[in-house]
Amino acid sequence: MTRRVSPTQSGLDPTVAARLKRDDQGLVAAVIRDNHTGEVLMLGWMDDEALHRTLTTGLATYWSRSREAYWVKGETSGYRQRVREVRIDCDGDALLVSVDQVGHACHTGAYSCFDSGLLMPAGPE
Amino acid sequence: MTRRVSPTQSGLDPTVAARLKRDDQGLVAAVIRDNHTGEVLMLGWMDDEALHRTLTTGLATYWSRSREAYWVKGETSGYRQRVREVRIDCDGDALLVSVDQVGHACHTGAYSCFDSGLLMPAGPE
Numbered sequence: 001m002t003r004r005v006s007p008t009q010s011g012l013d014p015t016v017a018a019r020l021k022r023d024d025q026g027l028v029a030a031v032i033r034d035n036h037t038g039e040v041l042m043l044g045w046m047d048d049e050a051l052h053r054t055l056t057t058g059l060a061t062y063w064s065r066s067r068e069a070y071w072v073k074g075e076t077s078g079y080r081q082r083v084r085e086v087r088i089d090c091d092g093d094a095l096l097v098s099v100d101q102v103g104h105a106c107h108t109g110a111y112s113c114f115d116s117g118l119l120m121p122a123g124p125e
Numbered sequence: 126m127t128r129r130v131s132p133t134q135s136g137l138d139p140t141v142a143a144r145l146k147r148d149d150q151g152l153v154a155a156v157i158r159d160n161h162t163g164e165v166l167m168l169g170w171m172d173d174e175a176l177h178r179t180l181t182t183g184l185a186t187y188w189s190r191s192r193e194a195y196w197v198k199g200e201t202s203g204y205r206q207r208v209r210e211v212r213i214d215c216d217g218d219a220l221l222v223s224v225d226q227v228g229h230a231c232h233t234g235a236y237s238c239f240d241s242g243l244l245m246p247a248g249p250e
Contacts, residue, residue, distance in 0.1 A: 016244060029154045029168055029219075038163045043154055043219035055245050088242035090231055094154075094168035096239045106215055114221045117213035119141060120180050 004068070005049035012052035020048065021092035027063060028093050032105065035084045035098040041105035042113040044073075046095060051086075058083050060099055079103040129193070130174035137177035145173065146217035152188060153218050157230065160209045160223040166230035167238040169198075171220060176211075183208050185224055204228040 007017060007026065020028055027045040034041055044062040046054065050070060053061040057072075060081035064071045074080030081099035088095055106113040132142060132151065145153055152170040159166055169187040171179065175195055178186040182197075185206035189196045199205030206224035213220055231238040 019242075024149055031156050031165055031168060033165060040156055040158060040165065040221050043156060043214060083245065085243070086245040087239040088244055089168060089238040090233050090235070090242070091238075094238075095244075096165050096242075108215050110215070113214040113216075113219075114212040117144075117215065117221075118210070119213055119220075120208065120211040 004047070004063075007048040010048040010052050011056075012048040013055075016051070016055075016088075017048055019088055019092045020051075022047070023093070025065070027065070028095055030060075030062065030095040030097050032060065032081065032097050032099055035100050039112055040114060041099070041101060041111070051095070054083055054097070055086060060097060073105075074102060077103075077107075079105065081105070129172070129188075132173040135173040135177050136181075137173040138180075141176070141180075141213075142173055144213055144217045145176075147172070148218070150190070152190070153220060155185075155187065155220040155222055157185065157206065157222050157224055160225050164237055165239060166224070166226060166236070176220070179208055179222070180211060185222060198230075199227060202228075202232075204230065206230070 026047045030044045030046045032041045045065055047063045050061045050063045060073045060083055062071045080102045083097060083099055085098040104111050147153060151172045155169045155171045157166045170190055172188045175186045175188045185198045185208055187196045205227045208222060208224055210223040229236050
């Protein structure tokens with residue numbers, strides 16, 4: 001099901017929902033890290049329902065802003081993320097999700113979405 | 126200076142600016158991690174100018190959505206973040222910033238903003 005589920009329709013635990021500080025699109029940022037290496041793999045976006053599905057299925061599930069659909073990571077590629085831990089930050093606008101990553105996290109084929117994006121320090125002249 | 130600087134006014138390297146995928150508020154998410162431990166410390170928000178200042182001063186600088194002002198982390202508390210590496214992700218809506226954190230990162234006094242926010246696994250009944 002890809003249709004957007006509103007916070008009031010979502011099955012997310014109300015005590016968790018009350019801690020979320022959503023942006024204008026109803027989303028919080030989810031930082032995904034490798035449970036074994038601690039490496040930051042990617043950043044995704046979750047609404048109440050995506051977080052609910054992540055917590056209850058144990059598979060990292062996002063709201064895709066570009067496709068406007070729920071997206072179970074690896075659903076088509078097979079590169080799933082089995083969730084081992086979920087944390088929320090002090091002001092409720094970010095999640096930290098530790099996962100067992102199957103294969104690579106990035107759609108480019110890289111292990112992490114940050115692998116090829118070095119901005120600083122600058123490379124040799 | 127706290128007044129918002131537009132992307133066109135910012136001194137950010139145009140080749141970097143061209144890679145940013147900003148949200149409706151002109152911001153990208155910045156994941157901050159400890160350069161030594163790899164631990165994720167916090168999530169902040171940067172616009173072009175905050176990223177420009179971060180890259181050129183070497184001190185992590187954010188756009189505070191609540192205070193609507195640029196904010197050099199530790200400016201008042203002393204808990205600064207000296208920037209060692211900045212990466213951008215594959216689709217340009219997130220940064221990964223490795224810092225030498227002076228003291229603690231969280232305004233609550235915790236080392237990380239995620240320290241006390243365990244949502245899963247649930248604790249003992």
